[in-house]
Amino acid sequence: MIPFAVADAFTDTPFAGNPAAVCLLKGWPSDEWLRRVSREMNLSETAFLVHRQGTEYELRWFTPQVEVELCGHATLASAHVLWTSGCEGRDVIRFHTTKSGELQARRLSSGEIALDFPAKPATPCAPPAGLLESLGARAVAVARNQFDYLVELATAAEVRALAPDFTQLAKVECRGAIVTAPANDAPFDFVSRFFAPAVGVDEDPVTGSAHCCLAEWWGGKLNRTDLTGFQASERGGVVRVVRTNGRVQLIGRAVAVTRGELLVPPA
Template sequence: MQLTIHQIDAFTNELFKGNYAAVIDLDNWLDNELMLKIGAENNVSETAFTCRQTDGSFAIRWFSPLMEIDFCGHATLAAAFVLCEQYNLSQIRFQADAVGQLMINKNDDGSFAMTFPKQAPFVTTEIPSELFAGLSIQPVKVLKNKQAYFAIYESEQDILNLKTDSNLLKTLAPLDVVATAPSAKYDFISRYFWPANGGDEDYVTGSIHTGLAPYWAQQLVKKTLSAYQASSRGGHMQCEVSEHSVTLTGYAVRYMQGTIYL
């Protein structure tokens, strides 16, 4: 069996920036164990598998090198890039078990607008000591949603200077950690650490912006925000917050197309 594989840089319009994802469009689902092995072999932060449905939508699943995950924004953007090109579409409707329906529209300028369920963080009094011990700079407050702990800082320089202890943050599983602060150039910046579920630091994380954008929309009293994830590769997106959803808009570029031999 041969499968076509695409590698796409997401949340960027430049090669070698943003976050890379692998995309494999299938006629029928593979065995779960095989998809896990492919995700590990690809060794990118996520591999997205898609499968076209009879109603014209696409089922989508995401695999990190370690496990299947519930939701991945940048690999969804990468998949939309591939499928719009492959099927000559300007709109993609994805179906995912954990997050339901995801609508992706390709804009005239080549960017993609992705509407996701809002996952705003909430105040929590149950903050593990390992979280504070795993961060070199202490946050001013900590929030939480079903994906991660939100370490809130006052200064973007704190985000840039922050160091982490992955062994300690790994004990927070199944939750990851996002550090965020307001920014002079953007509305807010962030960094995302996920040693329990994929790797030490993710380059650009679309899914966590469904929580970051609502938080900063409330803090800054804005519905449209500019966001930058300050990883070593860096990635930028526009965020629009509505009552029940968050729309993330970003670009993607192709790095590679190849063949997997099974």
């Protein structure tokens, strides 16, 4: 039997933020087994952990369709699950990933968790065919990083009102689309939504990896290193970002909502 938990990330309120499943494995099974578990969990991401030593773990993330290179909310959920299920040692957990190198989670005295992630800045570009049409958006600016397109709109109200055509958006060649605008309510500096139908996630409730891009975008525009974003999905979530030396600290809270055991052995 394999222990697992589901935790809501970037929130301190159950049934808000972004839920991620966290599975604790003794070794790596086949990729197909990992994909099947992810489809069974049917959340935007499932995190799989294998313990190395002390507070060091190997980490991989899967959507219901594919393995992804970087996932913030499932990493935050993983750290929270480990610290609330008896993980011993210092207030730092090191996650070793094959696709994004070493990532760290640090437990803060405030009860928040700070993730040390790589910055993922976006470069301004022309919008590809179908992007703005599928979003139903009028862009102020469009940019792209290695994962996603970023689309800046004029107002937070426009971001909140979007109703994308997911079938058409899935045809745009990218992982997903980050849509963002300046916030109009304190204490937030910007708002965003994230759509990724091409990888099986029509709208992600709160997206840590997108904030590795948003931190650079709004930090540059506002000439700030410390900002707070609100992801305006139906569930909603808060991500504080701190930029430093090509890295981004993603700071937030998490709450566990489910614990259990997988009864199907790894294959």
